[in-house]
Amino acid sequence: MKLRFTKMHGAGNDFVVLDATRTPMSLTPEQLRRVADRRFGVGCDQVLVIEGSTTPGVDFGYRIFNADGSEVEQCGNGSRCFVRYVVDKGLTDKHTVRVQTVNKILELRLREDGRVTVDMGAPVFDLPQVPFDPKGVTPRRENGFALWPLALGDGITAEVAVLSMGNPHAVQRVDDVDHAPVGLVGPLVEHHERFPRRVNAGFMQVLSRSEVKLRVFERGSGETLACGTGACAAVVAGIRLGWLDDSVEVHTRGGDLRIEWAGLVPGGPGLEASVHMTGPAQTVFEGEIEL
Numbered sequence: 001m002k003l004r005f006t007k008m009h010g011a012g013n014d015f016v017v018l019d020a021t022r023t024p025m026s027l028t029p030e031q032l033r034r035v036a037d038r039r040f041g042v043g044c045d046q047v048l049v050i051e052g053s054t055t056p057g058v059d060f061g062y063r064i065f066n067a068d069g070s071e072v073e074q075c076g077n078g079s080r081c082f083v084r085y086v087v088d089k090g091l092t093d094k095h096t097v098r099v100q101t102v103n104k105i106l107e108l109r110l111r112e113d114g115r116v117t118v119d120m121g122a123p124v125f126d127l128p129q130v131p132f133d134p135k136g137v138t139p140r141r142e143n144g145f146a147l148w149p150l151a152l153g154d155g156i157t158a159e160v161a162v163l164s165m166g167n168p169h170a171v172q173r174v175d176d177v178d179h180a181p182v183g184l185v186g187p188l189v190e191h192h193e194r195f196p197r198r199v200n201a202g203f204m205q206v207l208s209r210s211e212v213k214l215r216v217f218e219r220g221s222g223e224t225l226a227c228g229t230g231a232c233a234a235v236v237a238g239i240r241l242g243w244l245d246d247s248v249e250v251h252t253r254g255g256d257l258r259i260e261w262a263g264l265v266p267g268g269p270g271l272e273a274s275v276h277m278t279g280p281a282q283t284v285f286e287g288e289i290e291l
């Protein structure tokens with residue numbers, strides 16, 4: 001089978017984008033891993049499949065697969081590439097599109113300066129929904145928000161804020177992110193037994209109340225140059241913990257993202273404000289691969 005693809009990236013988080021708007025497409029986990037393989041395939045952090053939609057008020061469907069072939073719920077940098085793709089390919093003439101992922105509808109806006117702003121929806125703090133198992137541990141709280149201790153073996157420990165942006169995140173604060181042991185601690189957090197569906201592990205250095213540096217060891221893909229939902233999760237956690245203001249520049253190894261969150265809305269869980277993410281989305285090349 002020959003597969004036409006577009007290679008894209010958002011702040012260095014790279015994607016193979018597949019158009020399934022006309023013909024349904026279903027790749028096996030093995031085929032997805034082959035496409036994502038940097039030596040034997042095209043190479044990417046995630047494969048994005050763009051589908052049509054019959055739901056009123058929704059323009060497209062959007063499926064996301066990690067490099068290990070697992071299907072996931074959300075991809076922030078991918079959603080920015082998504083809107084760039086559908087506009088550039090003439091699949092829509094709208095510059096604001098609504099897309100259905102596995103568990104959310106996102107609104108994406110291609111701006112005049114070429115960057116994309118995404119309404120990522122509200123963060124979720126309900127632990128079973130993340131999902132995270134808190135049984136038998138007491139968190140330390142800062143500004144009322146929980147920091148959970150994790151024993152990672154061999155005397156290694158971490159203290160993480162836990163939340164979902166539609167996908168699960170564990171965010172820890174570090175003093176110097178460039179020298180943080182992301183390659184060692186990241187996989188231990190990703191596979192920790194308290195996260196039954198694994199987790200994306202974020203490492204955040206706070207530079208000021210409006211600027212952070214971030215590295216993320218992504219579930220199913222390893223460390224990437226940027227993680228959009230990871231940036232949203234880190235900033236939301238930083239705001240809840242009292243470290244950050246409501247608009248933050250996130251410096252990743254692949255570029256900068258602006259994250260804005262108005263915080264908790266009175267009225268209880270589920271009514272939190274949406275997180276807005278703005279950043280780049282670029283096409284690198286197009287091609288065809290024989291699977």
Ligand SMILES: N[C@@H](CCC[C@H](N)C(=O)O)C(=O)O
Nearest residue numbers: 075076077167219227228229
């Ligand atoms: N790179 C993404 C996140 C992709 C999914 C993630 N690895 C997961 O398994 O949840 C982003 O930009 O958000």
